[in-house]
Amino acid sequence: MTDRLMKLLKTNARLSNAEIAVMLGATEKEVADKIAELESAGVIKGYTTVFDEDVVSKDYVRAVIELKVTPKAQVGYDAIARHIAQYTEVENIYLVSGGYDLSITLRCHSLKEVSDYVAQRLATIDGVVSTTTHFFLQKYKESGIMLISEEADERVMQ
Amino acid sequence: MDYSQIVSKKASGLKPSGIRKYFDIAAKLDNVISLGIGEPDFSTPWTVRREAIKALERGKTIYTANPGLISLRRSISAYTAEKTGVTYDPDGEIIVTVGGSEAIDLTVRTIVEPGDEVIIPEPSFVCYKPIVELTGGIPVIIETKEENSFKLTAQQLKEKITDRTKLLILPYPNNPTGAVMTKRDLEPIAEALKGTDIMVLTDEIYSELTYGQKHFSIISLPGMKERTVYVNGFSKAFAMTGWRLGYMCGPKEVLTHALKIHQFGIMSSPTVSQYAAIEALSSCSEDVANMVSEYDMRRRYLVDAFNRLGLRCFMPEGAFYVFPCIKSTGLSSDAFCEKLLYSKRVAVIPGTAFGDCGEGYVRVSYAYSLKHLKTAVERIAEFLEELKNA
């Protein structure tokens, strides 16, 4: 039940417990208990909405920043990541393998804001060796949800 | 030219499928939400598509052996043995066909002579009766009932068996009702056939799409392998409708002759599809499980929704259709479907397209996203409300 419940919530967090119960062949109480359990175990971290903001405004810019850092002896990557995570512009931070260390997604109002943020906030952090900025041009899929219009259903009744 | 003299009586006498009409109406209207489709909304698993691409890249574009690639027949043999416990010899007891459709056609044409009776439980898939009629066979219909969960009962079967009965078509898991036959349901059927020369064509194209118990095949019962042609295919389980690939397994003595019809009429099934199908059988169980889990949630959602709307809906255990009863509206199936389509732009199929006893029911497919189903249900709710107030 857990897998299916998580799958349902992942694509539509607004389903009611009653609706979920019907689809899983469970009782409403079982669903409520399971969700409470997942929340308290820290599996469910929050409920969010996937917007296609482009529809209402183009008034923002998103970028992914590749950050190379030299972790300081005592604090490691976590301290740097924690520091960066405080900023509201930051949507995601991951420690990654490969040619750089931290991958950061930013959401700002303008190109200038992104470059200021990178130059003044990120590049100046002790231990940051280099930054590379990639601006997002087009969104196709986010959090498992397609943002591009679906292809027409060409199936025929027979 | 007087074409009415040219076209054979058998061909001109065939009734077009009752589904076609709705497709034609729906095609002329805008903003139609269809619940009429009988094929998966998923794409074929990627690994299967990749095998097809590989086959093309390697230039595998020639005919295969008439009964199909031996490697695919071996895979079918192993897969069927795993699912049913029954082993078919890849050399002589398996033919790879152009969909389950061709397998049904071959079986009927190999077995049925003019005047032979073929027992067909209805409601069921639209092709059985016309194919039997084309061979000159006589369809003998058994009307399955909602109170029996649309199962075929041994009692009903015995009542229809005569000394001219040649073949029983066993269409489970069923399109359009979603009914299944369990081991306990099948045992008395097998018992009733014992000692007769009646053959069985079991159409198990939906065998992977069951939601309660695992599917059980009649071939797994003692004495049934020798009197059964087992039909299955790739369309529904692996979302491979357009690949046109299925298969039949059965006694050598029958398939030897079916193979001649296949050879003269078809030559061999699509080669690229055959290479890809080996992959489907060997490594897609997880993809199938994911699709089944998705169908299951939609099934539960729809059954609940129709019951709430006051259209009593039987809980189907297989395939991807629900079959709600619309008698409470006072409309015939046909009128219900037409009004719903014109007034709310929702397409469902009248139960009568699957046999006269489908009157009072409609077939609703859940081979659609949950979002799509929800919108359709909202429109149907409005429709019923307006009917009440009319």
Ligand SMILES: Cc1ncc(COP(=O)(O)O)c(C=O)c1O
């Ligand atoms: C019960 C049943 N049998 C057979 C078929 C034929 O499928 P295919 O020829 O694609 O294997 C269908 C297709 O809708 C079906 O519903």
